[in-house]
Amino acid sequence: MYSAPVLPGETCVPPGGQGHHAGGGWIVGHVTGTAGAGGAGGAGGDAVPPLRPREFAAAVLRGQGQVTFLPSVAAGGVFCLALTAAGWEYGLYGLAGTAVGTGAARLLGADRDRVSLGLEGFNACLTALGLAAVLGPRHFSTALLALAGCGVVTVVTAAAGHLLGPLGLPSLTLPFCLTASATAAAAPGFRRIWHQGETLAAPPRPATGPTGLGPDDLARGFLSGFAEIFLAPQWHVGALLLLGLLVASRRAAAVACLGNAAGMATAWALGAPAAGIADGTAGYNAVLVALALCGGFLPARAATLAYALVGAAVATAAGPAVAALLAPSGGPVFTWPFVLTTLVFLAAATSFPRLGAHRRGAGPAVG
Known part of the structure; x- marks a missing residue:
């Protein structure tokens, strides 16, 4: 399992405890079960001591x-x-x-x-x-x-x-x-909050533009894929975000890089325009899916890595579908492909024992 260092003053709880995920490896993260481990779990009506x-x-x-x-x-x-x-x-x-x-x-x-x-x-x-x-x-x-x-x-x-x-x-x-x-x-x-002129709503259009990728496109797309997680397009922002991943967990950073590469490769193989790969939009959902499915919600092992990379490819392919669905309302894609893909793959994971997922109520997975 991945293990992010616990710095002075930081706390950590075991997998399956209060957190985002039910038994992954290197994070305490996005699992939602009971009130305490779900959304804003209540404090039972007791006084709420403020954080220092x-x-x-x-x-x-x-x-x-x-x-x-x-x-x-x-x-x-x-x-x-x-x-x-x-x-x-x-x-x-x-x-x-x-x-x-x-x-x-x-x-x-x-x-x-x-x-x-x-x-x-x-x-x-x-x-x-x-x-x-x-x-x-x-x-x-x-x-x-x-x-x-x-x-x-x-x-x-x-x-x-x-x-x-x-x-x-x-x-x-x-x-x-x-x-x-x-x-x-x-x-x-609402005129007081909309300052962009015409609405962004538009009918879906087919992809256009060259599909050939040069070394600059690949490098820019790889780093921008990390930046787009935070809705930023700049490659140097992605480089800093990758550095943050490395600071916390080198294994998590490695999985993120593999997920990014899988997303870019999928987009290229399907004929996505080079501009859509170079700007990072082909990789960011793939990064999040890979992190979630290998080490986040499922234990980090060879089987879950392969599962995660398949999920990363699926999320990349789902991106244009989500964009087409949201285009009439003018809504950006945000992280919808990541959310939808990860929920489907996690729901299915309990049917595949080699992935180490446990059915609801079976306790945390052990990586």
Whole structure:
């Protein structure tokens, strides 16, 4: 199993405990079962002791790390720097969004361990970034809407946990996708928040452009695939994000790289335009699927690596399908291919004993 280093002041719980996943390896992450291990699990009506400033800051950084399933303060810090490299506004949106989601969850009485591990922050981080990307980060209305969205996604996270938890499935970034997609679709109907001119809605169109890839395209696409996880297109942002993965877990970084490569290879084999591969959009969902299925929710072993790479290829192929479905409403793809693919593959995994998945109620998997 992968093992992210526990830094001074960090906490970790065993697989199957409070966290995102039910028995993976190297993260404490996106599993949703009971109220405590699901969305914003309640505290039983008891008084909610506040997190100390240092604990809260660590929880916020872990929340950014949890976007890639890593409850690591160090990784979260590097990710914060990476977002700032994309533009100071995006660094601020990511950090503030994570803080608002973390604070809102704790204020509502969410389980203290979940909050401390960053499990209530990562969807809020992505929601803030997603709304900034769609609506424009420098508008005051965008900032207000992003803050409100981060509070709303905390509630959606709890709801998703209670709905998916009994099925033994994680909510992943589904709360972010639901909140951001609904807001993006509704935004053109409100003049005070829509500043982009014409709506982004358009009928699906066939892919166009050359499919040949040069070395520059491959290098740029590989690094940008990491950047697009946080909705950033710049290759140097992706390089910093890969560094954050390496800081937290070299094995996780290796799986992420293999997933990225599988996504790019699939897109090329299917004839995706070179521009769509070079900008990273062919790889980011594949990265997340690979991390989730090999070491995240399933134990890290040869069988799950192969399973994860198949999932990465499927998520890449699903990207244009999701884009076509969302095009009439003008909604971006976000991480929908990752969410849908991972849920299907995790639901199926309990039927394949070699993957090490356990049926609901059978306890954590052992890698």
